[in-house]
Amino acid sequence: MAVHILYPERGGGALNGARHAPLPLDEALAACASLAAALGDTEEIAAGSAVGRHLAAPVLSRANVPLLPCSAVDGYALRLRDLAGPGPWRLPVAGSVAAGSVPPPLRPGYAVGIASGAPVPQGATAILAGEEVTRLDALAHFSRCPMPSENIRQAGEDLAAGDPVLRAGRCLGRRDVALAAAAGADLVTVRRKVRAALLVTGDGLLDPGDPPGPAGVTDVNGPMLRALMDRPDTALAAAERTAGDPHGIRTALARLAGQADLLVTTGGLSVGAGAGLRAAVEALGGTLHFAGVAMAPGGAVSLGMIEGAIWLGLPGSPLAAFAGWHLFGRAIVAGLQGRTARMHKMVVSPVGEILREPGPAELRPARLVGYAPSGRALVSTDRATFPGRVRPLAESDGLLLIPAAARRLGPADLVEFLPFRDRGYA
The missing domain is CATH 3.90.105.10 (Molybdopterin biosynthesis moea protein, domain 2)
Structure with missing residues (x-):
């Protein structure tokens, strides 16, 4: 079955072996939102x-809430009509009212002690805080007349x-x-939680604890994506790793798609002969919604459907995989949970000059370093983006979104910044 391109290449051409014009970032996000229908369970x-x-x-x-009128302070409840003439005033104290009790009506000419949260006795029209009242034996001395309903929380307030x-x-x-x-x-x-599955592709990948080899590469994306997908609204049903051979990829995709609402893969998005994961999607009768986004890193991000599961294909470099999940993975989970994803943004200024070559919109790790006199946040970033480096990502506070048209940015410019929610969870 042929792969159906919902956002076709501008200028035509087949999927495999062709270079497709990347989808604008906003259109790619809209495609994620439209594909991720809310789970019914x-x-x-x-x-x-x-x-x-x-x-x-x-x-x-x-x-x-409150169920009944109640006191907002520890103090004394009284009738305003009992404070007649010029003050100060003295009223005998007829006991006290505790929270959770049912007080009797307040007798005319008396005050009653009352605890914060306690129901107001019938007849009381105001409450004075205890620090404003002098208590001498059984008499309460009032030097100020409160306003009507002062310190009384009304029912249903x-x-x-x-x-x-x-x-x-x-x-x-x-x-x-x-x-x-x-x-x-x-x-x-x-x-219900989103059932998610993760497939890491690549030859010669090593676990983080394995001895380093002359040709092997440590699998960074597997642990990173498992951590990113460890969310209260997501259950990671399976996480596997496979080499880059077409048969192994197709077999793993078919197996994982059958047990997931969202299938995330990393690596294998080259557009050369065979086209890796995209060819496997086609072989399984899947539907491709886009193949490439106008962003760097992460321009190879792909979106599709395989046997009822949403497929999000992320590139193999750690920064590109992270950026792809941060933008698209979270948006898909939000859609499956019945809400529209809100991209948390700040408007910041770089502390130094940023120079870049012409190219797509760039997501660059950046650090919050202070505030300008105007109150605007200031960020610092490396001189370039290095998709294969992990340290800049770990040391950053968010991603600086540099527009495609920008060639030179400085402290006087305003730039969008996508902050991480905290240092431990993006």
Whole structure:
């Protein structure tokens, strides 16, 4: 079966053995979004275990929060009408109200001690904080008359019963767990995890612990991509490595595609005779959505479908594989989880001059080094991009997106920067 090019080469030509005009970056991202339809399967799990998972149904507040009017401070509840005439005022204290108790109505002419979060007694119209009140034996001395409803939290002020407090599609964060608990939700409905598989291709690859050989190359992409795919919303069903022979690649692709929603490969994207992975996709009756993106490194990134699984082909150099996952892999996972991927961006300026040759848009590792007097972030980057080097990636804080048209950038220029969320997870 022929491979169907949804974004054909500008000027025509067959897939294998031909050089295709790369797809613009924004079009490639749009193709990922359109291909990744939301998974239909869901599950209910404890809200406290759902950090990083995506809601398939909204979380509704089960009741008003607060349920009843309650105190915002530790202090004294009173009736404003009892503070008649010029102050200061004195009122006898009729006991105290603890959080979780059911207080009796406040008698006219009395004040009552009240704890933060405790329900306000019927009849009380304001609360003064304890530090503003002098207590002498059974009398409370007030030097200030509070405003009506001062320090009283009204019922439903935080959450109203039945209101959606967390909407479907949201990726739950740790602060959201607090909101779900406040809403009374012990369980939340989330989309099932994306089943992912990883295939590393290449001849003579060594495990990181193997003795170095004269011709062998340590497999960097395997451990790196397994770490990147170790996400709360993704389950890595299988990770394999195969040599570059066509039969082995086809066999591995067919086996892994049958157990995955997303199949990620690295290496084998050359466009010479056989065309490696692209030829294997064609042999398996797959569909290719694009073969190449106008970016560097990572220009060989490819996207397709194999037996119902989305195939994301990443190049073999570590920086290119990382950039491909950072841009496209995360976007696909987001789509499968029912949300639109948001690319986190900053506008920064380089601290020194950047000179580059004409070429596609460039993703260059960069470090945040400070801030300009205007408050704009400043970044530092190496003089060039080296796709095979790992140290610059590990020491960077994000990727500097240098437009294709840019030949010279300096401290006065504004450049987009894609920050990593933290040093341990991109």
